[in-house]
Amino acid sequence: MKSDQHPWLQWYPGALALARQILNGSDEAADIVQTAYLKSFQNVRLPNEAKAQRAWLLKVVRNACIDVLRGQKKFADSEQNTDVEVDCSPEQSWLQDSRKQRVHQALTALPIDMREILVLRELNELAYDDIAKVLRIERGTVMSRLHRARMALRKKLQGLENERGEV
Amino acid sequence: MSKAIQCEAIEPLLSGFLDDELSQSESQRVALHLKRCEKCSALLAELETVHTDLKETLHEQSGHTAAEIEQLDKLLNDKPSKWLGTTAWLLVILGALVVGGYAIWELGLALWQDTSQPVWLRASIAALYLGFAGLFVMVLRQRIKSLKTDKYRKVKL
Numbered sequence: 669m670k671s672d673q674h675p676w677l678q679w680y681p682g683a684l685a686l687a688r689q690i691l692n693g694s695d696e697a698a699d700i701v702q703t704a705y706l707k708s709f710q711n712v713r714l715p716n717e718a719k720a721q722r723a724w725l726l727k728v729v730r731n732a733c734i735d736v737l738r739g740q741k742k743f744a745d746s747e748q749n750t751d752v753e754v755d756c757s758p759e760q761s762w763l764q765d766s767r768k769q770r771v772h773q774a775l776t777a778l779p780i781d782m783r784e785i786l787v788l789r790e791l792n793e794l795a796y797d798d799i800a801k802v803l804r805i806e807r808g809t810v811m812s813r814l815h816r817a818r819m820a821l822r823k824k825l826q827g828l829e830n831e832r833g834e835v
Numbered sequence: 836m837s838k839a840i841q842c843e844a845i846e847p848l849l850s851g852f853l854d855d856e857l858s859q860s861e862s863q864r865v866a867l868h869l870k871r872c873e874k875c876s877a878l879l880a881e882l883e884t885v886h887t888d889l890k891e892t893l894h895e896q897s898g899h900t901a902a903e904i905e906q907l908d909k910l911l912n913d914k915p916s917k918w919l920g921t922t923a924w925l926l927v928i929l930g931a932l933v934v935g936g937y938a939i940w941e942l943g944l945a946l947w948q949d950t951s952q953p954v955w956l957r958a959s960i961a962a963l964y965l966g967f968a969g970l971f972v973m974v975l976r977q978r979i980k981s982l983k984t985d986k987y988r989k990v991k992l
């Protein structure tokens with residue numbers, strides 16, 4: 669990250685990952701994040717604190733993604749069955765690392781609410797209070813949902829490892 | 836309290852414990868239980884592995900390009916165009932307000948001062964001006980008030 673870059677850009681990868689998770693890896697994700705950035709800056713009353721700004725940006729991204737999902741549901745209810753196949757560019761060599769590949773696979777198999785909370789916590793490293801703000805839920809719900817998500821991921825991973833063991 | 840019940844109460848707290856998001860008393864309770872319970876300790880270790888693996892996977896996977904960020908940086912730092920846009924709008928609105936206001940004012944004043952016009956018309960014009968002035972003051976007051984109170988006014992998302 670160059671030092672003369674806009675400070676908010678350090679959150680770009682996390683914001684993009686969030687959009688990708690909610691939208692199932694759709695190409696729209698990058699556009700949505702870009703629009704969210706521009707939209708945020710049209711707003712005069714931004715919070716002063718960096719942590720709050722980050723939560724703010726992620727909230728804008730999430731809401732935009734949800735709007736997209738709503739639109740898709742309205743217009744193409746049948747197409748909504750996007751499966752485990754998330755776009756993977758060929759240069760993504762990490763896919764050859766089988767453990768990471770399985771983690772990736774397990775994550776994609778989780779429902780949206782679990783995926784998004786995992787991205788907010790593990791990649792964006794938000795505190796529970798900030799996650800609560802982004803998702804507009806209680807702090808206690810953040811804790812229980814995150815725990816359920818991790819437990820579900822663990823279970824899926826175990827399933828995948830077993831599958832591999834049997835082959 | 837039987838051990839199984841204890842574990843049941845502790846398990847949902849393990850993620851919070853891992854993230855250091857528990858209250859002090861909760862955290863102590865979990866730590867105490869972990870010392871005596873292999874099952875929960877093993878689960879915590881597993882959760883930690885899942886946590887680190889996922890973190891690494893997500894970090895490597897984000898798959899954005901430097902060009903993307905650069906483009907966004909340009910857009911964000913393009914202050915002249917933003918500034919120009921705002922100024923242009925301001926000028927248009929201001930000009931329209933002054934010109935329109937002046938025309939209405941002149942017309943109203945001419946009618947009002949023209950003693951050959953019926954009294955009801957002149958009285959109505961006076962009422963119109965007073966009414967406008969009142970509305971303006973009211974809106975201004977509301978604006979100022981809402982600015983003071985609602986920090987996140989625009990972001991009812």
Ligand SMILES: [Zn+2]
Nearest residue numbers: 842872874875
């Ligand atoms: Zn236990």
